[in-house]
Ligand SMILES: C[S@@+](CC[C@H](N)C(=O)[O-])C[C@H]1O[C@@H](n2cnc3c(N)ncnc32)[C@H](O)[C@@H]1O
């Protein structure tokens with residue numbers, strides 16, 4: 001047990017179990033212990049066992065080991081802030097043994113170190129405290145003591161408050177405090193005055209304007225009647241006179257926290273409120289945690305009757321929140337008037353929380369926020385991407401906004417980039433017998449409807465604009481949803497669905513889409529399905545989608561070339577992979593190769609669109625406390641590997657005029673993993689998968705209907 005271990009303060013400590021309890025022949029043993037151990041040997045044995053266990057735990061978890069002789073320093077296991085023992089209580093029992101020179105209580109640890117003026121005193125304290133049961137706040141703890149080499153501590157760095165934050169002690173008198181508290185009638189529920197809400201972790205009333213936790217904002221056009229309580233007038237005027245705020249607040253949120261309750265970390269919505277936020281603490285002391293986005297955090301003590309003023313960086317960039325707990329670790333001495341907790345183990349104790357009522361005053365903002373912290377600013381940031389849907393209604397809404405509306409908006413530009421058929425799709429269509437009947441589900445601009453003139457081809461698509469383009473080109477097409485196609489069952493020799501099923505946002509809907517395709521097929525009929533693959537690098541080959549990470553200028557050229565429509569020389573399906581390995585030689589070949597690219601090859605730009613981070617505000621905070629919300633979709637960076645299966649892919653819309661600024665639309669995609677499409681197809685009854693392959697960044701399946709379900 002003489003290894004060297006690092007303890008939490010960065011000092012090397014050595015501890016040892018009291019010799020009196022290890023061996024009865026130890027020369028250091030005090031006679032009184034001998035007598036005790038003889039008389040109460042059974043109890044002593046039990047204590048010894050527990051003490052050894054405690055010291056083992058200390059060694060195992062904290063790296064603190066025993067000394068070989070009694071010292072002036074005692075480690076008190078279970079006598080720490082982490083298990084609810086306050087400095088005052090521990091000090092009282094230790095001083096029964098002698099004068100305590102220093103008592104180090106590391107925050108959140110279940111032990112403390114006491115240093116005594118003499119060896120005699122430390123031994124006496126050891127004897128008195130080892131096995132001693134303390135009653136603290138309704139529970140009992142048994143202390144176990146061991147000697148350690150004197151603990152040296154590095155000086156703590158002085159913690160300062162976040163920039164823009166200040167705590168004004170005694171801002172209101174005890175009389176004002178009780179007047180303010182009395183003014184809040186928690187039994188009254190007149191909604192148009194106070195908009196009272198019972199939240200999961202506290203109760204809250206709003207005055208002036210209601211802060212809505214569903215949209216993280218205030219209804220600026222719907223002030224609550226009566227405004228702020230009159231009782232606040234003098235203190236608010238004082239805030240303005242003393243320069244804490246330049247304007248009189250017009251919104252008040254009163255929160256009441258019982259001991260053990262808190263509020264998750266949040267930044268007050270920038271677009272809702274002006275810079276200065278004033279928060280008055282009444283009733284009981286608490287600790288509020290401030291956190292910078294870089295992870296740095298500061299715990300701030302809020303004494304009762306104090307005013308917290310948040311401005312600038314502390315208001316806009318740092319989150320603030322209250323950890324739900326019954327005790328806070330706070331400085332024991334009040335000599336130092338710094339409200340930022342230094343976590344200096346020689347001056348920490350516990351504060352039991354009582355009921356705290358906060359009055360938070362804010363000024364409604366009527367113009368967008370233009371603060372210097374755009375990363376945290378909802379006024380300066382694109383709206384957060386949607387979440388992955390779970391419920392059917394959410395899925396429909398997501399697809400409506402992030403698939404159907406987008407295709408409608410981009411139809412002309414999209415169509416101008418979709419002329420060349422993919423070789424293996426073309427081959428499938430050309431392999432159909434004359435007079436076959438074929439349906440193209442999600443036909444887009446109808447690029448596959450005219451491939452085989454011997455076949456009767458019918459297209460359908462959700463986009464009215466794209467179906468109109470099909471009609472203009474002389475093709476048969478109808479507007480409908482792929483989940484409910486208004487065509488007869490078992491009427492088609494072939495069905496294709498190219499780059500469509502990846503636009504459905506749940507597994508259930510993707511399965512329903514395949515089932516609907518199969519419904520249309522005659523028994524013996526075949527369907528060809530293409531979906532975008534998660535794997536854009538396959539068999540050590542990067543897909544064209546990844547390879548063609550060119551600058552915008554090249555893309556412009558490429559698009560010009562694409563409009564040349566050189567279809568008759570398309571490479572066939574067998575040699576397409578070989579073509580991948582060859583360097584392009586002629587511009588004609590270049591065109592052919594590009595024509596064979598994955599659909600998204602035509603994404604007009606590689607500029608990165610960053611998804612705005614989910615806003616950190618009280619509403620999200622509320623939401624985060626309860627059921628876990630599904631993740632937000634990430635916005636894909638074009639021409640890069642996929643990092644998730646469900647994502648938004650930007651489409652940079654270009655107008656007629658080259659110089660016109662492009663606007664960005666986002667389409668929802670579920671990119672398929674290897675085997676996923678095949679699994680989906682085989683789960684449909686009455687089908688057999690005939691072929692399954694990877695083609696230029698897509699997973700593809702040919703299936704045959706074997707019987708009616
Ligand atoms: C990537 S495009 C593919 C178009 C065409 N198949 C092609 O290969 O060029 C996807 C098409 O699916 C259509 N689409 C998406 N969701 C659909 C749905 N639920 N029902 C019908 N069509 C849908 C879109 O309108 C769009 O035309």
Ligand SMILES: [Zn+2]
Nearest residue numbers: 270369371377
């Ligand atoms: Zn802002």
